[in-house]
Amino acid sequence: MPPRPDLAPEPALCRALAADLGAAGFFSEALRAAWGETADTATARGLRSPALRALGERTDALAVLGRLFVLGMPQPGAAVGEALPRTGVDGLGRLGLAAVDEETVTPQAIIRPQSFTDDRGSGQWWIASDLDEAALGGALPDDHVLGVGGASLTLAGLQLPTPVARGLDIGAGCGIQSLRARRDVAAVVATDVSDRALGFTQLNALLNGVDGIEVRRGSLFEPVGGERFDRIVSNPPFVITPRVKGVPAYEYRDGGLQGDDLVAAVVSGVGAHLAPGGVAQLLGNWEDRGARSGLDRVRQWVAASDIPLDAWIVERERLDPLSYAELWIRDGGTLPGSPEFAQLIDAWLEDFAARGVTGIGFGYVLLRRPAAGAPTLARYERVPQSLDPGTALGAHYADALAAHDRLAALDDAGLAASVLVVGADVTEARHHLPGIESPSVIELRQGGGFARTVPADPGLAALVGASDGDLPVGALIDAIASLLEVDPAELRAELLPAVRELLFTGFLRFG
Structure with missing residues (x-):
């Protein structure tokens, strides 16, 4: 060609x-x-x-x-x-x-219209990027600039829909995250190691009439030394690729470091570039090594930050080494069954074995520099349930952070004095054994957010059902204790931690 x-x-x-x-x-x-x-x-x-x-x-x-x-x-x-x-x-x-x-x-190049919907309404962009495998008729070149894929749409939907002054898009690629950020961020700096990627970022901004995006060439934080931002977003080249001869290294997905070191570098280094109250959001892979889970290793990266950070890490998927290798070899355009495919599989598996990798996690990272004081949020969780394609979680993230901050300032007495309402998307399911009047299982189910399902005992189910914005939590617990013929103080000690969790996850809201 x-x-x-x-x-x-x-x-x-x-x-x-x-x-x-x-x-x-x-x-x-x-x-x-x-x-x-x-x-x-x-x-x-x-x-x-x-x-x-x-x-x-x-x-x-x-x-x-x-x-x-x-x-x-x-x-x-x-x-x-x-x-x-x-x-x-x-x-x-x-x-x-x-x-x-x-x-x-x-x-x-290709240009594809891309529809989107967020809390401010719906719209459409034209996104230009490099020719794909179908148009090329073979494997991608190493400097391929990717268009809008599933991961980039996911991250765009995760971005907080709250207005701030200054943002940074690390590894901008075709510029989709910068375009999304500009809907809420007054000015964005977009960086990438690829001149071609920055060219697409500029072209797509102009094509869609979006101003306020400045492009800078360089790796990770090099182009913004000493600068701070209110919002940082990154779909970094997080794919774990063997660093050996014969294995293609694609600029759009491979950061040039071993294992998950690139994601570790972003997590541990981003705090220095966040303004007080600033939030960073990124996607990433992390390795389970031996008995140590990837989430534990991410916790270590956060602890290594020179700036103490709030952290909310969500692992959405976990693959074994073989499945992970197959996924990304196919992504590069090498077909299963070919000699090249088998050779690449061997290289990937040898690389994982050298580090004792037993699994690879994929998920969402949210890090926040506290506006004042010490961090109060350290949440590392697996949320594997599937969501509808195109689900935008940005507003859910913003609501969860706001609930967390309000809860951090409330002791149990303050929470008991609060008036709550149940989320409009929450339903309850009760499962009965045949012939038994009392349910054996009660579940609270969430239609929005992460579509969580939470088991509930009769006391918690009754509290959620009675949260209609009328009586405070403490009064409801006392009434439920009387109905269940249990000690009110003991029931309060049992239910208040559960109420805090339901407020964070969106099942309950402050009235």
């Missing part, structure tokens, strides 16, 4: 391209309607033929741009010129998005 042209995100051309894309109706829903739900799903998996069959011989602007930018296929120059009258085929070439000859426009 000939070398890719350099990106040249000229503001005027980016505005022209945005106008052309909008005029062509180049949006997610329109494309889905053009080629159907099945083809849309297949396209997300790198399969182009269903969409091509659905488009047939169509030559309208949406069909031409869908083939060119979504499927990554060359198109006739005349058709592209008609679809992009303001930009023109020469404009695409000047931007570095296509190679142009007398008759054909060959894409050098």
Whole structure:
């Protein structure tokens, strides 16, 4: 394949391209309607033929741009010129998005519309990135810039929806996290080791009319030495890759360090760049080594920070070494069954064995520099239940932090004096053995947030059911103790810690 042209995100051309894309109706829903739900799903998996069959011989602007930018296929120059009258085929070439000859426009990048929804409403971006495996017809180049994938959508949905002044996006890639951050952050610095990634970040900001994003080249915190931020977000190159000859190292996912050392470096170093009250959010992998769990090792990284930090770590998934190796070798475009695939598997497993790795965890990291005083939050948990695709947890995170801060200032007497309401998404399930009147199991279930299920005894279930914003917690406990014929003081000692947990997790809210 000939070398890719350099990106040249000229503001005027980016505005022209945005106008052309909008005029062509180049949006997610329109494309889905053009080629159907099945083809849309297949396209997300790198399969182009269903969409091509659905488009047939169509030559309208949406069909031409869908083939060119979504499927990554060359198109006739005349058709592209008609679809992009303001930009023109020469404009695409000047931007570095296509190679142009007398008759054909060959894409050098993909542009995909990306719908999103957060607490402020819904919207859509156009996201440009490098050609994928389907368009390339083989393995990715080492300096590939990834588009919007599952991990990047997850992190975008985790970002806190609270306004702050200054943010940092470490390892910006195509710039999706910077775009999301700018919805709540006044100014963002985006860093990456890849000039091409920073070019895509600039181009995508211009294409979507988003200002306030400054790009800087460098690794981790090097470009921002001595600076502090109110919000730091990172989808770092956290994939654990053997550092041996013959194993590809992709810039978008491999940080160049051994094992999970890169995530450890971000966790232990981010505190120095957080302003008081500032929050960092990132995704990461961590290794279980021998009898020591990955979550315990993350706790050690947090303790190594020069700045004491609040920490909320959620492990969402855990894979054995073989499954992890297979996942990321396939991600790079190497097919199972090939000699190369088997060789890479051996390299991965030997690397894990050298460190005594028994499993690899994936999850969400939230770190906060206390505005004043010592840290009060140290929560390391496994939350493996599945969530609906596209679930945005940012508002849930913000509510949980606010509840934690309020609880940290309340002793048990203060909590007992508080009036609470049950979350609108909370339901109760009771399981009875046949012929037995009393339930053997009571569960509280959460429709939002992490969709948790919490076992409850009759006292806790009664307290949650009675939390309607009328009576304080203490009065409710006394009434329940009378009904259950138990000691009120003992019931209070049993239920108040559970109430604190339910407030943090969103089952209960302060009235």
